[in-house]
Amino acid sequence: MTGTLHQNDKHPFVRKIESIALFTLTDDERAALLALPLQMTQFEAYQDIVREGDRPARCFAVFEGIACTYKTTLGGKRQVMAYHVAGDIPDIQSLHLKVLDISIGTVGPCRVGFVQHDAVRALLRAFPRLDDVLWRATLIDAAMVREWMLNTGRRDAYARMAHLFCELVIRLGVVGLAPDRSCEMPMIQPELADALGITPVHVNRTIRDLKEAGLITLRSRRLIVHDWEGLKAAAEFDPAYLHLTDPDPA
Amino acid sequence: MTGTLHQNDKHPFVRKIESIALFTLTDDERAALLALPLQMTQFEAYQDIVREGDRPARCFAVFEGIACTYKTTLGGKRQVMAYHVAGDIPDIQSLHLKVLDISIGTVGPCRVGFVQHDAVRALLRAFPRLDDVLWRATLIDAAMVREWMLNTGRRDAYARMAHLFCELVIRLGVVGLAPDRSCEMPMIQPELADALGITPVHVNRTIRDLKEAGLITLRSRRLIVHDWEGLKAAAEFDPAYLHLTDPDPA
DNA sequence: CGGCATATTGAAAGGGTTCAAGGGGGGTGG
DNA sequence: CCACCCCCCTTGAACCCTTTCAATATGCCG
Incomplete structure (x- = not known):
């Protein structure tokens, strides 16, 4: 989207970030992003990645497949309120809110990469401009839920x-x-x-x-x-x- | 909520912040909050405070009355997705997202205080811990919309x-x-x-x-x-x- | 070629809508 | 102080989108 094409742009992380940032990433910023220590994990269809009530010490990015954010009624009825595609980081909120109010599960088979909160915090401290990008990503996610709300309601x-x-x-x-x-x-x-x-x-x-x-x-x-x-x-x-x-x- | 009772706690700003922060505000932090230059404005019932598509250079806090966030369908159908009470800052997102995807209007008569973005940014630079509080406030707002979504959908x-x-x-x-x-x-x-x-x-x-x-x-x-x-x-x-x-x- | 998950269709029931009319309640003016 | 009027609330009846229950079809995988 923004900036010139390096081969690293293939990385969903970077692609997503660049599609959201209001500036072009420096090489240092891009390198730091790619250097984040990821624990890659493969999930099958219909598995929970994180669950409502969890207190995660890490967050994750989707690399392949589709995940969804959902909540359930006590009666067991389920409402999906967002889908997450490659490059999305659905639970950055866990950096700031200790306990999750939502569950995130896979739809089809799905490959995700976990990152420790500490690593993300260190990254943001070293590259403050990325903090703004994360804000924007989070706020855009919230905007999508609002549009879904209009959708279901009206x-x-x-x-x-x-x-x-x-x-x-x-x-x-x-x-x-x-x-x-x-x-x-x-x-x-x-x-x-x-x-x-x-x-x-x-x-x-x-x-x-x-x-x-x-x-x-x-x-x-x-x-x-x-x-x-x-x-x-x-x-x-x-x-x-x-x-x-x-x-x-x- | 947290901390002891100072008389300034009556200020909705401070009250809300303290109900959200994971730490007790220092006197400096509290003083800086109260020193924010506010442009107080009185709205009547059913007026828009900000509108979808706006590019605000300021955000606002509710001091009295109730406001609501809503979106409308092209066909004119309206969906309210959040109510805002004293102490809430419904459009902090405008700090990071230039154009608003929602409108915020009053329900009954409503007194709000506008703050320039620059003043907020300066505050957050001077007191970085408050940045975390704003994050949390924003994320909690998002969580409320998600619960409403479960509500409407299921x-x-x-x-x-x-x-x-x-x-x-x-x-x-x-x-x-x-x-x-x-x-x-x-x-x-x-x-x-x-x-x-x-x-x-x-x-x-x-x-x-x-x-x-x-x-x-x-x-x-x-x-x-x-x-x-x-x-x-x-x-x-x-x-x-x-x-x-x-x-x-x- | 089964077998099981997913998709498809019918018929009846139900929650919510629509249209339309009547019944407060509280503020304003005489 | 009362009367009037404008919102807002309340209620009825017919209709409709969506649900529910139930049965059949399709497609995929071993």
Whole structure:
């Protein structure tokens, strides 16, 4: 996004940071980021990475696959409130808030890298400009939840679903995973139901409607958008809330 | 909350900060907070303080009354996603994100104090520990939105309404505005509808049900909780997400 | 070629909406 | 001090989006 292309830009960490920062990273800053000691871990589908109530001493970044933030009702009903793609650091908040108010789990298979809080704190002390970038990343995550809130509160199932697909295609596009507005989409229908606040059965019918409207194809975990403008219109989608430098990266 | 009682603790700013900080403020820190140059402004009910798309050069704190964060659909439907009470600083995010993705308006009459970003930045540079407090305040705001999201997505109107009342009573309790679990509640029914993602008519019927269950009284903008345990149970309310030091301050 | 998870569809029920009309309550002016 | 009026609240009835329950189909993997 910003700056010139070094080969290290392939690193999701750096890619994400550069897409958010309001300045170009110095070589030192980039090197320090890449030097963070990571404990890479592979998760299977539908495993929790961290859980509500945890008091983590580390946070993690997604390298491959998709994770989701969710909360559950005492009655066991689940609400997904964000998806996390390569480069995202979903629980930076644990740096400042001791106990987690959310759980983060995988959707499909997922590779993540854990970093000790101490290492992050040392990095931020050494490179204060990165602190601002983390702020921005966190605030953008919060903005996304707010847009989801508007979505669940004030749009019908059809528009909600369309909105989710729009966001996904855009965000995966940022990290190069949605060429031609088509992407891998590991979520099964009950999973989408939890994200949209509707039932699995209704997810099915809504997807059918979107297909019949000629907006998308969805088969074998692959989403293809046929009519981007139509999908955006159905969703009333405006990417402003994503705070992107390039609002249409696919 | 934390620390001993100085007379300055009456200042909502300080009160809120102390309820969030993990340490006791030094006299210098407290003095610096109180020395922030404020431009006090009185708003009437249903006015916007800031609007989506704005690029503010200042942020503001609520001193009296209640404000709310909301977004609107292109079709004009409104979703309220947070209420702000005395001591809250709803738009600190504008320090880091140039353009606002939300609007913040008043509910009843409301007195707020504006502070220039530069003044805040200078304060944080001089007292780095306060930076951590602001982080925590912001993250707690985000946690509240997530709980609201669970609420809207996965609970029925009855539980949602109960949950909102629980949160209000607790949060107003923190700043001393809900003795005996009773408080002023300036929101009219259509306003509550926008916060819960339902229609005004249904708000009315839901309030009636809560009254008939003997949980609350609500008349002339005054909410009285008769059966706190019952209300919490109806809402499945767990105050953990508020990250309070005292989880039951009313 | 099973077998199990996921997707699909039908029919009936329900929570919430919509439209429409009637009933307070409190502030203002006479 | 009372009357009037403007909001706001309250209630009824029909409708609709979404849920629920239940059954069938499809696809993938060993």
